[in-house]
Amino acid sequence: MDRITGKTRVLGIFGYPVEHTMSPLIQNQAIIAKGLDMVYLPFEVRPDDLKKAVEAIRALGLLGVNITIPHKEAVIPLLDEVSEEALLSGAVNTVVNRKGILTGYNTDGEGYVKSLTRDTNFELEGKNILILGAGGAARGILASIVKERPEKVIISNRTFSRALRLVEEFRDKFQETYLIAADLSFDTLKRYMEGIHLLINTTSMGMDGKNSVELPLNLLPGDAVVSDIVYKPLNTAIIKKAESLKLKTHKGLAMLLEQGALSFKIWTGVEPPLNMMKEVFIKRLRCIS
Numbered sequence: 001m002d003r004i005t006g007k008t009r010v011l012g013i014f015g016y017p018v019e020h021t022m023s024p025l026i027q028n029q030a031i032i033a034k035g036l037d038m039v040y041l042p043f044e045v046r047p048d049d050l051k052k053a054v055e056a057i058r059a060l061g062l063l064g065v066n067i068t069i070p071h072k073e074a075v076i077p078l079l080d081e082v083s084e085e086a087l088l089s090g091a092v093n094t095v096v097n098r099k100g101i102l103t104g105y106n107t108d109g110e111g112y113v114k115s116l117t118r119d120t121n122f123e124l125e126g127k128n129i130l131i132l133g134a135g136g137a138a139r140g141i142l143a144s145i146v147k148e149r150p151e152k153v154i155i156s157n158r159t160f161s162r163a164l165r166l167v168e169e170f171r172d173k174f175q176e177t178y179l180i181a182a183d184l185s186f187d188t189l190k191r192y193m194e195g196i197h198l199l200i201n202t203t204s205m206g207m208d209g210k211n212s213v214e215l216p217l218n219l220l221p222g223d224a225v226v227s228d229i230v231y232k233p234l235n236t237a238i239i240k241k242a243e244s245l246k247l248k249t250h251k252g253l254a255m256l257l258e259q260g261a262l263s264f265k266i267w268t269g270v271e272p273p274l275n276m277m278k279e280v281f282i283k284r285l286r287c288i289s
């Protein structure tokens, strides 16, 4: 801690709970690697305290914060400005403080698309995509994906009404893409697997080894890509099954690092070292698992 001085700028993350977040680890790694006079801290913010915590960004002169579960939507009306992407996805995961003006961004969707392209060279234009889940993560990813004009996106969710709401919201704004809402039953999935170029799991199925629903991945075309945004474990049951079927995969860690890198760039204007962030993450994961 001898690098902290009176001039050190403070970044952080607001969440509840926040103790399991890996963001301080990867962001501080990037800060040190780039020799910046900054520090990134976790802040446990209860939902009732969110307004006060956002005011504290100004009062304490924080440079910026990440926003995580469960505050990504609730924070929007508390900010001065919100980017187009964040507004469309209805969620903010990054706030920057520019002389007391707080601007919200969402780097989840862009982080997803950038990491997908980097890892698999997948081009979204004209493709058929199946998204599992209709929560905050699905929204962020959908908002970025539709801008690339895929042919068809199916939103398949355990709670069908939530999938329908998301599809109805996006349908008017993005008429070039055919949007379909579906449930998450095995029979429904079986019907939709054929002709899918990219399957994305945005649900928390498989997180920390939790059970996932059965997916008929064997019905996907041989050149399909299977993507899972869950990053703990690194290789989820969905990724393992896809690999056993010799399908191309895209893992959650790639998106986590990319969205973190985009937030880092918004705050500092500096490109962070993705490889070093990845190394420190994998090392920590090995220690705790």
Ligand code: ATR
Pocket (backbone or CB within 6 Å): 132, 133, 134, 135, 136, 137, 138, 157, 158, 159, 160, 162, 184, 202, 203, 204, 205, 211, 213
């Ligand atoms: P996030 O911001 O991470 O997307 P969220 O908004 O709470 O979190 O959404 C979680 C998503 O995971 C939802 O699509 C949820 O389905 P429901 O809308 O039916 O709740 C999905 N999900 C969570 N646990 C699941 C499980 N065990 N099986 C299937 N879907 C699950």
